[in-house]
Structures are given as structure tokens and as C-alpha cells.
Amino acid sequence: MTWGRELVEPLLLRTEPAALLPARRSQEAARIERPLDLIACVRLDDSRADLWYAIVRDARGVSYGVPCIVSGKALRRAIPGxxxxxxxxxxxxxxxxGTPGxxxxxxxxxxxxxxAEPCAGERGFDVDQTNELVVVGERAVVKWLLHPTAEEQxxxxxxxxxxxxSFxxxxxxxxxxxxxxxRADVxxxxxxxxVADAQDGWEWAVEDVRSLALGETDEANALRSMPVIGRLVAGMxxxxxxxxxxxxxxDEAEDWLVEAAADLRDASLAAPTAGLVEQELALVTGFVGTTIIDIHGDLHIGQVLRTSPGDDLSIxxxxxxxxxxxxxRLARQPAARDVAGMLASLDHVGRVVLHRTEGLDDEQRGRVHDWIAAAQRGFLDAYLSRLAEAGEESLLDARxxxxxxxxQECREFIYAARYLPHWRYVPEGALAALLKSQSESPSSHQQVEDHESMNHDEGAP
Structure with a gap:
């Protein structure tokens, strides 16, 4: 591999920032500030003088990873093909x-x-995501990281x-x-x-719930994947x-509170709502001594693929x-972080269906709200049962x-503000329902505590 800085740097000077990012990241591209600094570059294929990978940093200090093509006297981001x-x-x-890994x-x-195996032919995924995915030869998925860093991943x-x-x-x-x-590897x-013939959860789960709302399927069918997901997450x-x-x-519990307070601040919620959330977030410092492990760290329904036919699921x-x-991201965390992320996303599936499906009457909307509660319950029951089978109930601190x-809802507000403004309706509805549930009905939190209390009554650790 060759550096090629002397070739790439002049081309970068003549490149429009928007040409360096995926087309769906046009709003982020508009925030890029010149001058652009070339941090590193390599030729991806020694047989091609036009195909490079570059790490570029803008005037704000934000770095971008760019698989790129020499196009005339400038660069452009490589596209599938x-x-x-x-x-x-x-x-x-x-x-x-040698040894795998x-x-x-x-x-x-x-x-x-x-x-590794030889593959040819490229196509992209047309979905909202932070990074960029390319399918090669219908055998492999390459994920280009949009913001590469030298820090350990x-x-x-x-x-x-x-x-x-052997998961x-x-x-x-x-x-x-x-x-x-x-200086270091990035x-x-x-x-x-x-995974052939698979959809991520923002496709298959939304379609399941939309079909339920419209009377095209029954609740049992729309909920069939929830217990499987619960057991998968517990196995992970x-x-x-x-x-x-x-x-x-x-110190770790204090770090959780500091992070939560920063997320609450950056979410820019209305003062009354922020006050209610702040009271509950303050509880995390009281959980010193809880078990912490490596976790997924960004677990939501979109991270769950389902094949059709077959209904095979994978994370x-x-x-x-x-x-x-x-x-x-490297720090060990409570398993509750992943559980909370999945519970939030199941609520979000319902919000998406309610927002994007025109003409729903009150009964149909009620089916969606019922599905949210049942899906969360089905996921939790299966998750806790799998831990109990392994004698590991203490991995989840229900509190x-x-x-x-x-x-997580605060983070959704932040994500919407930074990357996807039209997403804001989702955390608005989810947070309102979550706060309302505390006083009106058993929350997902209470469901977990009830299950855990039963286990303790039976002598479980």
C-alpha cells in the first residue's frame, strides 16, 4: 500500500465537502468547515491509481473516513459499483x-x-444509518465508518x-x-x-405492527419475534x-450520572419535562456494586435482522x-443499558407506525399501543427467563x-437535532408515554422488578 499524500492532498483542496459524504448525509456535509486537512491516505488497490481511502479533518476538528475516487481534478466519495x-x-x-481473529x-x-473469500459486485443499503453499508457479491457487508478514530474500538x-x-x-x-x-492504527x-433475504427491525417490525393495525394479521403473529429477541439478547x-x-x-456510577446529565442538557427539553427526567436520572448514582460487563452499547430493533422466509433472527x-x-464505548456497563435501549426502540416502532400510516381510527391506534406494551413484556419475560436458566439473574439490575x-429518549432528541430532524416526533411521543406510565400503569421497569422479586422470593441470588 502507498501513502500518496502528494497526489491526494492537491485534489482535496479542490474538492467540495459534500462530495466526501454519502448523499443522504447532505445536512452533515453542510456543516463541514474548510480548510480540510488530510490526516492519512492509502491506495485501496495497487492496480488502480484512482481508488483511495482518506481520513480528512475539517476546521472544527471533525474527522471523516472517505473511500474515494479521483474525479478530474478533485475527489468524490466512492459509490457502490x-x-x-x-x-x-x-x-x-x-x-x-493463521488463527482466526x-x-x-x-x-x-x-x-x-x-x-475471507473472493467477492465481486457491489450494492448499497438505502437506509438511515450513521455509517455506510455496502453489500459485496451478496456474500459480505462492508461497513465504512463515517468517523474513524485512532482510539481503541x-x-x-x-x-x-x-x-x-460460540454465540x-x-x-x-x-x-x-x-x-x-x-501515530496509530485507525x-x-x-x-x-x-444475511440474504433479511430486513432490519425498522423494516420488519414496522411492517408487522402496521399489518396488525390494519387488521391484516393478529397480535400473536405480530409479537412472534419478541421472545426470540429476548433470549438472543440474554445469550449475548x-x-x-x-x-x-x-x-x-x-466513580463509574458517578460517570453514568455525568453522562446522563449531559444528555439531558443537550436534549433541550422543556423545563417541566426536564425536571421530571432529572429526578429519575439522579437515581443512577445509588447503584454502586451492580454487575457490569461488556454490552452491545447501541442495541435497538434496527440491530436485529430477520430473514424471510424462516424468521431467523440475528444481532x-x-x-x-x-x-x-x-x-x-469500551467501558463495561450494566446489562440494563442494552435492555433499556431495546425497550425504547419497541416503543419507537409503534410511534413510527402511528405517524406514517394514514387514516388509522381509534381502534387501530389502540392496537398499536397494545402491541408496544405486549412486545416489551414479551421481550423482558424471555430475556429474564434465559438468564434464570443460566443462574445469572443478577446480571440485570432492574432498578x-x-x-x-x-x-435513551434524551439521546434520541440529540440524534434528531444533529442528524435526522424529522425523527423528533418519536422521542416526543415515547418520553411523554414513559413519564405518564410512572403514575398511571406498571412500567417496563416495574415488570422487571416484579420478575426479579419473584426470583428473590425463590432464593435466587
Whole structure:
């Protein structure tokens, strides 16, 4: 691999910022400030002089990862069909042939590899997401990280733990690719198996609930995947716990409160609402001593693929929340963080259906609200049952579920403000319902506590 700074840098000077980001990131591209600084670059394929990967930093200090093509006297982001993802798989194939998960280097490129095979043909995913996905040869999915960093990333450790535990609930990992920026290796892309005929949860779950609302299916069918997801998530947590666990310290609990307070501030909620949320978030400092493990860190229904036909489910994307720092994403956390994220997203599925389905009457809308409660209950029951089977009920501290769910809604407001303004209706509805549920009906938090109390009554740890 060659650096090529002398070629790429002049081209970057003549490149419009919008040309460096995926087309759906036009709003973020508008925030990029010149001048653009070239941090690192490598040629993705030594046989092609026009195909590069560059890390670019703007005047605000924000870094962007750009698989790019030389276009005239400037650069543009590579699109599916340009061959950038195919070239990345070529780099992966040149990686270590030894033990799966071992690292190797090829010049300025570093590779951690579990699997590789030749693939050709590229197509993109037309979905809202932080990073960019490209399917290669209908066999592999390359995820280009939009904001690469030299900090250690969570995905390698998470994937290694799942592989060690023979966890079958995630697509097989192929590998991770990084480049050297002059000081350290920077993770630029991850590669996993492509799951054919699969949809992510923002597609299949929304369609299930829409069909329920319209009377095209019954509630049992619309809820069929929830127990499976509960057991999958519990299995994932058991695998992470087998790789290591610890007990939360005073400093760690204080860090949770500081993060939650920052999220509440940045969510810019109305004062009365912010006050109610603040009271509940303050509870997290009281949970010193709870068990902490590696977690998914960005768990929501969109991270769950479902095949059709077959209804096989799998969890994807172990990079952690894109809004957290690498240090935060690497830190062990309570399993309740993931549980809260999934509960929040099940509510969000209902909000999406209510917002995007025209002409629903009161009865149809009622079916959606009933599905939200039943889906959360089905997920929780199956999750807790799987932990109980393993004698690991203590992995979930029920008291943290509700505060973390409130914090997740704050993060949804932040995400909407920064990346997807039209998403704001989702946390608005979800947060209002969550706050209302505290006084009017048993919350998801109470469901978990009731289950945990029953286990304690039976002598469970």
C-alpha cells in the first residue's frame, strides 16, 4: 500500500465537502468547515491509481473516513459499483492466514481477520444509518465508518467474546481493517456475513405492527419475534459476562450520572419535562456494586435482522453508540443499558407506525399501543427467563432499566437535532408515554422488578 499524500492532498483542496459524504448525509456535509486537512491516505488497490481511502479533518476538528475516487481534478466519495468495498475485501484476503481473529499488517494497513473469500459486485443499503453499508457479491457487508478514530474500538473485543462463546445469534464476522495515520492504527471498516433475504427491525417490525393495525394479521403473529429477541439478547450478555465482569465503583456510577446529565442538557427539553427526567436520572448514582460487563452499547430493533422466509433472527453492529466517545464505548456497563435501549426502540416502532400510516381510527391506534406494551413484556419475560436458566439473574439490575430508558429518549432528541430532524416526533411521543406510565400503569421497569422479586422470593441470588 502507498501513502500518496502528494497526489491526494492537491485534489482535496479542490474538492467540495459534500462530495466526501454519502448523499443522504447532505445536512452533515453542510456543516463541514474548510480548510480540510488530510490526516492519512492509502491506495485501496495497487492496480488502480484512482481508488483511495482518506481520513480528512475539517476546521472544527471533525474527522471523516472517505473511500474515494479521483474525479478530474478533485475527489468524490466512492459509490457502490466503484470497487472500493471489493478492494477492501482484497486487503482482508491478504491478511493473516493463521488463527482466526489474529492481526496482521500489509504496509500501512492493519487487518484482524476471521474469514475471507473472493467477492465481486457491489450494492448499497438505502437506509438511515450513521455509517455506510455496502453489500459485496451478496456474500459480505462492508461497513465504512463515517468517523474513524485512532482510539481503541469495542467491536474487536465484543466479536472475539462472542466467537469464544460460540454465540450463533450474530452474522459471522469476516474482519476489521485499519490504516496508520502516522501515530496509530485507525479502524476504517468492518466486514460481516451478508444475511440474504433479511430486513432490519425498522423494516420488519414496522411492517408487522402496521399489518396488525390494519387488521391484516393478529397480535400473536405480530409479537412472534419478541421472545426470540429476548433470549438472543440474554445469550449475548451471557457470552460477554463469560469473558469478564466486574462490580461498579463509585466513580463509574458517578460517570453514568455525568453522562446522563449531559444528555439531558443537550436534549433541550422543556423545563417541566426536564425536571421530571432529572429526578429519575439522579437515581443512577445509588447503584454502586451492580454487575457490569461488556454490552452491545447501541442495541435497538434496527440491530436485529430477520430473514424471510424462516424468521431467523440475528444481532448486528457491535461498534457501540456513535454518539459516545471510544472510551465510553469500551467501558463495561450494566446489562440494563442494552435492555433499556431495546425497550425504547419497541416503543419507537409503534410511534413510527402511528405517524406514517394514514387514516388509522381509534381502534387501530389502540392496537398499536397494545402491541408496544405486549412486545416489551414479551421481550423482558424471555430475556429474564434465559438468564434464570443460566443462574445469572443478577446480571440485570432492574432498578437501572427505567433511568436508562429515560436517558435513551434524551439521546434520541440529540440524534434528531444533529442528524435526522424529522425523527423528533418519536422521542416526543415515547418520553411523554414513559413519564405518564410512572403514575398511571406498571412500567417496563416495574415488570422487571416484579420478575426479579419473584426470583428473590425463590432464593435466587
Amino acid at each position: 466503484d470497487g472500493a468495498a471489493e478492494a477492501l475485501l482484497g486487503l482482508l484476503g491478504r491478511g493473516s492466514q 489474529e492481526g496482521s499488517r500489509d504496509g500501512h494497513v492493519g487487518v484482524i481477520r476471521w474469514h 469495542p467491536a474487536p473485543r465484543r466479536l472475539a467474546a462472542l466467537a469464544e462463546a 450463533a445469534g450474530t452474522p459471522r464476522p469476516w474482519g476489521l481493517v485499519s490504516i496508520e495515520d502516522g 479502524l476504517i471498516a468492518t466486514v460481516i456475513d451478508y 450478555h451471557l457470552a460477554f459476562a463469560a469473558a469478564g465482569r466486574s462490580i461498579a465503583t463509585d 448486528i453492529d457491535f461498534d457501540g453508540s456513535p454518539t459516545r466517545s471510544p472510551e465510553q 437501572l432499566v427505567r433511568p436508562f430508558q429515560l436517558q
